[in-house]
């Protein structure tokens with residue numbers, strides 16, 4: 001969910017779009033009391049009419065249908081929905097930036113249902129106590145202020161590779177897709193989970209990935225694939241000796257060559273009757 005800054009950025013993106021003035025719910029130039037997208041529709045159609053005794057259900061359904069139809073032909077529908085469905089912190093509680101009415105072609109009830117579904121998804125992600133390591137939180141706070149990978153690492157006091165690894169961990173733990181999640185999404189969910197104060201988030205263009213593409217060799221590539229894995233020896237009596245370090249590997253040490261091996265007959269030390277019979 002979006003923080004305050006993201007909500008303001010979404011509002012700005014919507015209202016400064018070059019087609020904003022042509023939005024369907026704008027006042028008609030000839031009759032400012034009706035909508036530009038449908039001259040039969042009052043400007044109140046998107047928020048509901050305030051009638052004594054309430055609006056009859058039949059009227060409400062007809063009004064909502066007509067308003068949504070105008071939205072579907074509106075040139076700024078997506079931006080409108082992004083702003084209205086962004087989330088702001090209100091006295092410590094997250095809520096939709098526009099909790100009431102029709103925005104972006106969706107009824108208020110539909111937008112609320114989606115909001116609640118998103119909250120449940122987020123709640124299913126890893127518990128905060130597992131996410132909030134000191135280094136990870138430092139990287140998260142740095143990411144809130146910077147978009148550039150090197151600037152994030154510098155602000156967090158770690159190298160770029162470590163910062164990227166922590167971003168990757170955060171993305172996974174917050175239940176986001178590492179391949180497609182953006183920085184804005186990661187920060188939005190972090191705010192929702194209480195890991196970050198939304199007011200410190202500096203918005204970007206929405207295209208910065210949550211996890212930058214890998215630039216160097218992966219850590220696993222440092223270990224030769226051919227290196228044999230040596231199991232910890234088991235000492236008779238049940239005690240397991242644990243190596244802290246991988247034992248040195250001497251090339252050829254564990255190899256053997258069947259073609260050159262000397263094959264000697266097997267002579268049993270204590271031949272049994274059955275073996276004697278077989279011989």
Ligand code: SF4
Nearest residue numbers: 024025071074077080
């Ligand atoms: S999408 Fe938004 S801006 Fe466009 S008509 Fe609907 S409510 Fe108005």
